[in-house]
Amino acid sequence: MAIALRRGATPCSLPLRRLFSSEPIPDRKVAILGAAGGIGQPLSLLIKLIPLVSHLSLYDIAGTPGVAADVSHINSKAEVTGYQSEEQLGQALEGSDLVIIPAGVPRKPGMTRDDLFNINAGIVKSLCTAIAKYCPKALVNIISNPVNSTVPIAAEVFKKAGTYDEKRLFGVTTLDVIRAKTFYAAKAKLPVHEVNVPVVGGHAGITILPLFSQATPGTNSLSDEDVKALTKRTQDGGTEVVEAKAGKGSATLSMAYAGAVFADACLKGLNGVSDIVECSFVQSNVTELPFFASKVRLGKNGVEEVLGLGSLSEFEKQGLESLKGELKASIWKGMKFAHEN
Numbered sequence: 081m082a083i084a085l086r087r088g089a090t091p092c093s094l095p096l097r098r099l100f101s102s103e104p105i106p107d108r109k110v111a112i113l114g115a116a117g118g119i120g121q122p123l124s125l126l127i128k129l130i131p132l133v134s135h136l137s138l139y140d141i142a143g144t145p146g147v148a149a150d151v152s153h154i155n156s157k158a159e160v161t162g163y164q165s166e167e168q169l170g171q172a173l174e175g176s177d178l179v180i181i182p183a184g185v186p187r188k189p190g191m192t193r194d195d196l197f198n199i200n201a202g203i204v205k206s207l208c209t210a211i212a213k214y215c216p217k218a219l220v221n222i223i224s225n226p227v228n229s230t231v232p233i234a235a236e237v238f239k240k241a242g243t244y245d246e247k248r249l250f251g252v253t254t255l256d257v258i259r260a261k262t263f264y265a266a267k268a269k270l271p272v273h274e275v276n277v278p279v280v281g282g283h284a285g286i287t288i289l290p291l292f293s294q295a296t297p298g299t300n301s302l303s304d305e306d307v308k309a310l311t312k313r314t315q316d317g318g319t320e321v322v323e324a325k326a327g328k329g330s331a332t333l334s335m336a337y338a339g340a341v342f343a344d345a346c347l348k349g350l351n352g353v354s355d356i357v358e359c360s361f362v363q364s365n366v367t368e369l370p371f372f373a374s375k376v377r378l379g380k381n382g383v384e385e386v387l388g389l390g391s392l393s394e395f396e397k398q399g400l401e402s403l404k405g406e407l408k409a410s411i412w413k414g415m416k417f418a419h420e421n
């Protein structure tokens with residue numbers, strides 16, 4: 081069984097290509113930490129459907145056995161194992177090629193992502209400490225908010241443990257790209273599956289900077305006001321869902337889809353498929369900030385190349401300057417936490 085995650089990038093395209101190559105498809109273990117949560121459950125389902133995954137390891141502090149039993153009945157390739165207690169975390173992680181972290185509390189109406197810092201910073205720190213011990217070579221995809229701080233926390237934890245490799249650590253910003261594509265396609269009346277929009281910066285409010293001037297296919301049908309409105313809607317997309325859920329959490333289904341798209345891209349890169357490019361929040365020299373989201377070429381070691389910003393409109397140049405202060409503060413807050421705790 082195959083799931084089409086994106087046009088032109090169906091997971092079944094790789095096995096077909098491999099049919100004509102002498103190289104076998106490698107076994108890949110993917111671990112999901114926070115697997116029984118609002119994101120974790122649909123993400124576990126979608127990752128189970130990716131034919132590149134041979135072992136799906138599900139970990140949560142509560143509710144894992146039910147999710148693991150349920151997902152394991154799906155007749156796709158990946159073997160499923162579930163782990164619940166902290167003593168089993170090592171087993172959950174050992175041998176993982178890719179670890180995805182959606183563990184942590186979500187927002188309620190009126191909260192910012194930074195309001196989650198006090199709880200989620202400690203969760204990410206302890207999970208990354210275990211990753212450094214049990215699967216230091218794994219690619220790590222961080223979903224837990226505030227991503228602008230949790231990724232720097234992870235980097236500092238790995239540095240302290242002596243396992244840091246900047247090529248292997250990713251903040252998942254794919255949902256911003258997915259939203260930008262959806263909103264742009266609707267406004268410009270373009271087929272959504274043909275649309276691409278890079279989103280750079282970070283993953284909170286004005287730090288999310290969609291580059292509609294680089295959207296493909298291009299269009300002449302959008303006014304400056306339209307672009308401003310599309311930018312604002314993309315930046316506020318998470319809040320739109322939080323408010324619609326009215327106290328029952330934040331985006332889970334669209335996030336699970338985004339997480340699966342990004343995980344699939346990481347696995348393809350690991351397997352040596354060429355020209356896999358996604359936006360992600362990574363260690364970066366693109367600006368003066370130590371972490372920044374931009375297009376990244378994925379390869380056998382994770383990040384193969386962090387791509388530059390390309391040419392920006394005046395509006396985007398202003399957006400870039402405006403986001404730097406907040407993004408810098410969030411990055412430093414994460415680093416400071418990791419040093420002091």
Ligand SMILES: NC(=O)c1ccc[n+]([C@@H]2O[C@H](COP(=O)([O-])OP(=O)(O)OC[C@H]3O[C@@H](n4cnc5c(N)ncnc54)[C@H](O)[C@@H]3O)[C@@H](O)[C@H]2O)c1
Binds near residue numbers: 113117142185200330
């Ligand atoms: N990066 C993004 O674009 C994006 C999008 C949506 C949500 N998020 C973030 O993802 C996180 C999770 O959201 P959700 O809606 O799934 O929340 P949720 O509360 O439904 O699920 C979180 C899960 O994490 C588990 N958990 C808590 N501490 C843990 C630990 N130490 N080890 C393992 N598991 C642990 C909980 O038991 C729970 O099952 C939130 O921080 C949210 O803000 C990020």
Ligand SMILES: O=C(O)C[C@H](O)C(=O)O
Binds near residue numbers: 186187319322330331
């Ligand atoms: O908005 C949130 O709190 C969750 C997530 O970051 C999102 O963008 O949907």
